[in-house]
Amino acid sequence: MKLIKSIVRPNKVDEVRDALSKLGISGITVTEVRGHGKQKGHTAVYRGKEYNVNLLPKMELEVVVEDNVAEDVIKAIIQAARTGEIGDGRVFVIPIEQSYRIRTGELAV
Amino acid sequence: MSDSQAGTSGAASAPGGPAVPPAAAFDAARHEFRETANAGLAGRAALGRYAERVDAIIRQLFTAALPAAQPVSAIALGGYGRRQLCLYSDIDLLVLFEGPMQPRDEEFLRGFLNPLWDLGVVVGQQVRELADFDTLEVDNPEYLLALVDARPIAGDRSLFERFLTAFHTPAAHAHIVASLTDLMATRHARFNDTVYQLEPDVKESPGGLRDLTAARTIAALTDPSLLTRGPVDVARLDEAEDHLLRIRAVLHVEARRNHNVLTYELQEKTAERLGYPGAHARQRVERMMSDYFRHARTANRSLAWVHTAAPIPVGSNIGRSERGIRFIDPVKAAQQPETWLRLFDAAIEHESVVSDAALATIRQNASRYGAEDFFPHAKARNELLQFLRPRAGLYTQLSEMHECGLLTQMFPEFEAISWRVVRDFYHKYTVDEHTLLTIRNFERLATACPAGRERFGSLVHELAHPELLVLSLLFHDVGKWREDDHASESVRMADQMMTRLRLAPEQRETVQFLIKNHLRMSRVAFHRDTEDPEIVRQFAALLGIEERLKLLCLMTVVDIEAVSPETLTPWKEELLWRLYVDTYNELTLSYADELIDQRQSNLSELLENRPDDLTEVAITGFLEGLPQRYLQLAGRDAIYAHVRLSRNIARDDVHVKLEPKAEGNWELTVVSLDRPYLFSNVCGVISSFGMDILRGHAMTTPGGMVLDMFQFVDRERYLELNPDEGPERFAEVLRGVIGGRQDVTERLRRREAGVLHRAVARHTPMVHFDNQSSRRYTILEINADDALGLLYRISRIISKNGCDVDLVLISTEGRKAIDVFHITRAGAKLSSDTQQALRADLLRMLGGSDEADQEYRSAQQG
Numbered sequence: 001m002k003l004i005k006s007i008v009r010p011n012k013v014d015e016v017r018d019a020l021s022k023l024g025i026s027g028i029t030v031t032e033v034r035g036h037g038k039q040k041g042h043t044a045v046y047r048g049k050e051y052n053v054n055l056l057p058k059m060e061l062e063v064v065v066e067d068n069v070a071e072d073v074i075k076a077i078i079q080a081a082r083t084g085e086i087g088d089g090r091v092f093v094i095p096i097e098q099s100y101r102i103r104t105g106e107l108a109v
Numbered sequence: 110m111s112d113s114q115a116g117t118s119g120a121a122s123a124p125g126g127p128a129v130p131p132a133a134a135f136d137a138a139r140h141e142f143r144e145t146a147n148a149g150l151a152g153r154a155a156l157g158r159y160a161e162r163v164d165a166i167i168r169q170l171f172t173a174a175l176p177a178a179q180p181v182s183a184i185a186l187g188g189y190g191r192r193q194l195c196l197y198s199d200i201d202l203l204v205l206f207e208g209p210m211q212p213r214d215e216e217f218l219r220g221f222l223n224p225l226w227d228l229g230v231v232v233g234q235q236v237r238e239l240a241d242f243d244t245l246e247v248d249n250p251e252y253l254l255a256l257v258d259a260r261p262i263a264g265d266r267s268l269f270e271r272f273l274t275a276f277h278t279p280a281a282h283a284h285i286v287a288s289l290t291d292l293m294a295t296r297h298a299r300f301n302d303t304v305y306q307l308e309p310d311v312k313e314s315p316g317g318l319r320d321l322t323a324a325r326t327i328a329a330l331t332d333p334s335l336l337t338r339g340p341v342d343v344a345r346l347d348e349a350e351d352h353l354l355r356i357r358a359v360l361h362v363e364a365r366r367n368h369n370v371l372t373y374e375l376q377e378k379t380a381e382r383l384g385y386p387g388a389h390a391r392q393r394v395e396r397m398m399s400d401y402f403r404h405a406r407t408a409n410r411s412l413a414w415v416h417t418a419a420p421i422p423v424g425s426n427i428g429r430s431e432r433g434i435r436f437i438d439p440v441k442a443a444q445q446p447e448t449w450l451r452l453f454d455a456a457i458e459h460e461s462v463v464s465d466a467a468l469a470t471i472r473q474n475a476s477r478y479g480a481e482d483f484f485p486h487a488k489a490r491n492e493l494l495q496f497l498r499p500r501a502g503l504y505t506q507l508s509e510m511h512e513c514g515l516l517t518q519m520f521p522e523f524e525a526i527s528w529r530v531v532r533d534f535y536h537k538y539t540v541d542e543h544t545l546l547t548i549r550n551f552e553r554l555a556t557a558c559p560a561g562r563e564r565f566g567s568l569v570h571e572l573a574h575p576e577l578l579v580l581s582l583l584f585h586d587v588g589k590w591r592e593d594d595h596a597s598e599s600v601r602m603a604d605q606m607m608t609r610l611r612l613a614p615e616q617r618e619t620v621q622f623l624i625k626n627h628l629r630m631s632r633v634a635f636h637r638d639t640e641d642p643e644i645v646r647q648f649a650a651l652l653g654i655e656e657r658l659k660l661l662c663l664m665t666v667v668d669i670e671a672v673s674p675e676t677l678t679p680w681k682e683e684l685l686w687r688l689y690v691d692t693y694n695e696l697t698l699s700y701a702d703e704l705i706d707q708r709q710s711n712l713s714e715l716l717e718n719r720p721d722d723l724t725e726v727a728i729t730g731f732l733e734g735l736p737q738r739y740l741q742l743a744g745r746d747a748i749y750a751h752v753r754l755s756r757n758i759a760r761d762d763v764h765v766k767l768e769p770k771a772e773g774n775w776e777l778t779v780v781s782l783d784r785p786y787l788f789s790n791v792c793g794v795i796s797s798f799g800m801d802i803l804r805g806h807a808m809t810t811p812g813g814m815v816l817d818m819f820q821f822v823d824r825e826r827y828l829e830l831n832p833d834e835g836p837e838r839f840a841e842v843l844r845g846v847i848g849g850r851q852d853v854t855e856r857l858r859r860r861e862a863g864v865l866h867r868a869v870a871r872h873t874p875m876v877h878f879d880n881q882s883s884r885r886y887t888i889l890e891i892n893a894d895d896a897l898g899l900l901y902r903i904s905r906i907i908s909k910n911g912c913d914v915d916l917v918l919i920s921t922e923g924r925k926a927i928d929v930f931h932i933t934r935a936g937a938k939l940s941s942d943t944q945q946a947l948r949a950d951l952l953r954m955l956g957g958s959d960e961a962d963q964e965y966r967s968a969q970q971g
Contacts, residue, residue, distance in 0.1 A: 032680035046690045048877025048890035
């Protein structure tokens, strides 16, 4: 199993979620996060005063999928979240060693 | 004088005979007083008779004096006003003139008062004119207290009635009750706070006549029914008063002066005069003192009860007591639903609560009235808007109104969401509570801004009408009784309410807009790509003006926060703020690039609805070259008024319109053809009248027509106090200055210099140039401490640097001025050298050392 963790633009969450649901993926964790990659924030001016927006609001999505669908999921996320501009985000793929269901304590993998 | 005359209020004359000379009448009255006092009977009735005899003498002297030049009234004050005049009491009189005194009035006064002094009467006279009662003489508490007992004796009766109206206000009553309480505490302290004095002062001691009068006065000024509900029967209080007065009368007669202490020496004589039985003087004295203490206790207990139970007047039929704000007369209040809101307003203003008794009155009677009954006239409707200003306590009182059933009677639409449960993943409260919480959150942003939200909090203080946001919040979810598109349903329901409240069209449009779009900003911020300039442009076009952006932004923030305590995360705040800033910049920096297009759709509506006196050509001609935002900024009626104002404008013409607005604000519209220093001259004239510019817009068309709109506060109330000639004089000066016939610098110099020297910098001034945001203009933004004449000085420096001001946005946030100028030099954006020079000049001026200041100083030295 793989944990697929993606950082996307906030306005792309709905599209990514739709794309994942088309692949039959329903379990998803969405977290509001702030950070920066290459985009590194920008300088905004409000009433003549400049201020740096270093940490940009982003959304983090986590899904756990079977190895055999991981690639399709990654492609779907990238396709849905892409605008072509700097700041589109990243997708990380992390192998899962073990997974437990808390309610029953049973090992899921 | 015979006994048969006692109690008459006519002239001091013998029956059927000629008028008795005042001296003889006075002697006769005093003689009778002594006789009655010696018989131990000079109580309430006898003192009343004596007062009436003195009245007759005063009337006689008043009539005999040379007539005054104007209506005048002689008024008895204090103990004399209460008809409790003792033999050696001062006679307190108010001589009230209608207007300022003329020489003939002084003659009248001498003719009236001199003979009174000649009689040997100690007169405590106060001379006033009616206008003196416009302000309360707070430094003279004894005088104010004496005025409570005012009683007309002679002269113009209607003048007396007008005095009563001017004097008896809730504020005056509250002040007098507070002063009386202070005086009482000081007086009691002098007697070690005990009634049981071996040699009591029957007037001053605790339980003496002053306490009795104080109890009656406090009740009269707060709640006349208090004494009937107190621990002491009213008849016993009268009896106590009678007893104390009889003792006092003996003391005056025996001591032959204004002496009120029942000393050991005088106790025997007094007991004897009052007819106390007993074989020995000591027995008679003991019996008398025992009665004295009983009566003093009665007076003392009554005062203590009244003191704790009295509601301090805070409005008409509304008082504040220890149990909160309450109706003074609940039966009357039950018939006047339009006054109920004032109860909750007073609770906010006095940081108190509405008493349970008042809430019970409302609960019992609310269902008798329909929504219209609460706001039957413009005053009541205006009071509602004032009530809805975001202040600490607003949420609490609105919740209280909801609890007692008043809110849904006032706004039946709210009933649809009372305890309404909408199940979704986010909301934690019923719809009505969510609604009220949005108002609480707004109130907090305005008063006790949570840490980290200061940027939103500061926007609250920039709003011209924050009460409209509260009204919008109150109705934003009323449509949630339906499952589908609740925003449209909320607008429909709010429309019913706004029709009832007869809101002005522009107020209505604002509320409709906010309710209709209350979810829009969060949708754009969280679900759209706000880095796309087109998305921001569309959002800015929807809003049109910054005021709406600020309102919608705040509405969004408080609405999200009211969903649940966790919903408004710093992450969401950041996204909202970024959208706010981008949209604000779009609205303020690049709006000048978008000019009105004659083909646009909202123009046809404007043309179709035009009044008969305006042609299509006149309207389109006027609009040509004005920025798009003008159509959103000015309502339809305002646009028509501007078109009229611009008619037949010629080279040297200045067309001016001055209108009063709410809360002492005025709106000035100026249409003219562009010329050097025009904007700075208009600002200068406004400031030269001591007026503070709050907000404004100045626009210039490529054709050279200038339209300036200012809202200002008339701090010195020049226009209000001169309703006839003030506005015309203002317009005349404006035309004179713009036409070059008058020098505004001269008018301003003294005021401006005074302000400059007084000013203490709170904010570091900020001057920022932007050559990117607009295609045509350099944008100059200035944030600085607001000061009288600031805009005049800024714009004069811009003009001196050879720059043309084409568009200006003026706003203020508390004491900070936020001004945005769209400027050019020789038709082009400013070069960096020009920017640098202009910046240096502006900063020098904002730092308090500009040319005007220096000119002023050298003039002073020279």
